[in-house]
Amino acid sequence: MLKVNDINVYYGNIHALKGVTLEIHPGEIVTLIGANGAGKSTLLKTISGLLKPKSGEILLEDEHVAGKVPQLIVKRGISHVPEGRRVFANMSVEENLELGAYLRKDKNGIREDFEKVYQLFPRLQERRKQLSGTLSGGEQQMLAMGRALMARPRLLLLDEPSMGLAPLLVKTIFRIIEEINQTGTTILLVEQNANMALSIANRAYVIETGKIVAAGTAAELGESDQIRKAYLGGH
Numbered sequence: 614m615l616k617v618n619d620i621n622v623y624y625g626n627i628h629a630l631k632g633v634t635l636e637i638h639p640g641e642i643v644t645l646i647g648a649n650g651a652g653k654s655t656l657l658k659t660i661s662g663l664l665k666p667k668s669g670e671i672l673l674e675d676e677h678v679a680g681k682v683p684q685l686i687v688k689r690g691i692s693h694v695p696e697g698r699r700v701f702a703n704m705s706v707e708e709n710l711e712l713g714a715y716l717r718k719d720k721n722g723i724r725e726d727f728e729k730v731y732q733l734f735p736r737l738q739e740r741r742k743q744l745s746g747t748l749s750g751g752e753q754q755m756l757a758m759g760r761a762l763m764a765r766p767r768l769l770l771l772d773e774p775s776m777g778l779a780p781l782l783v784k785t786i787f788r789i790i791e792e793i794n795q796t797g798t799t800i801l802l803v804e805q806n807a808n809m810a811l812s813i814a815n816r817a818y819v820i821e822t823g824k825i826v827a828a829g830t831a832a833e834l835g836e837s838d839q840i841r842k843a844y845l846g847g848h
């Protein structure tokens with residue numbers, strides 16, 4: 614579905630992604646694990662068109678999308694839930710969700726997706742008239758995910774969905790990620806909570822200072838001593 618081939622991304626002189634190559638197959642949950650500053654958010658931003666790679670390719674099915682504008686990439690079926698949620702604080706829950714569908718013209722489809730999002734996140738339906746800035750952190754995370762789903766993506770990019778949430782809520786969010794995947798959406802999940810991420814993922818990549826240093830099935834990486842020591846709090 615998505616192939617990232619040898620991409621290099623810079624911020625000025627900082628070489629943030631150094632020849633990153635990875636692949637996501639239809640229907641998978643793939644997780645990208647790495648420490649602070651390893652380049653996880655940079656990779657998601659590059660896939661969604663917010664950053665332009667200096668070299669390398671990104672192929673969505675057979676179309677080259679590296680360096681294309683974010684709007685086109687959303688239209689092609691990739692939605693990005695950025696780190697830190699970024700909901701529009703002065704707009705209601707419902708208005709935020711409407712914005713997620715702003716590139717679509719299929720009114721019936723949009724109505725169906727409102728229903729689906731409210732089914733996944735009943736809390737959002739209860740609060741649909743509330744200003745988003747007054748939602749709790751967990752509710753804002755749900756809204757950011759719901760807004761991304763309103764674009765009806767085939768591939769959903771999630772940046773640290775568990776950040777700052779209480780453990781019970783982290784469980785809820787991960788269960789919902791699995792549900793979204795089961796309805797046919799492919800997922801690339803960036804997480805510092807490697808244990809939780811590996812528990813729902815099919816495959817995983819590990820990134821260190823801009824380079825992919827390990828890849829495998831979630832089970833393989835979960836059993837690797839090196840990965841356990843570095844990322845899973847193991848011994």
Ligand code: ATP
Nearest residue numbers: 624627629647648649650651652653654655656696
């Ligand atoms: P975190 O989980 O802390 O967000 P990350 O793995 O997502 O970490 P990135 O945000 O992708 O890491 O950052 C990768 C590297 O690029 C870091 O060294 C970071 O300091 C640098 N970087 C990120 N954004 C910018 C920017 N706008 N300007 C300059 N350097 C940046």
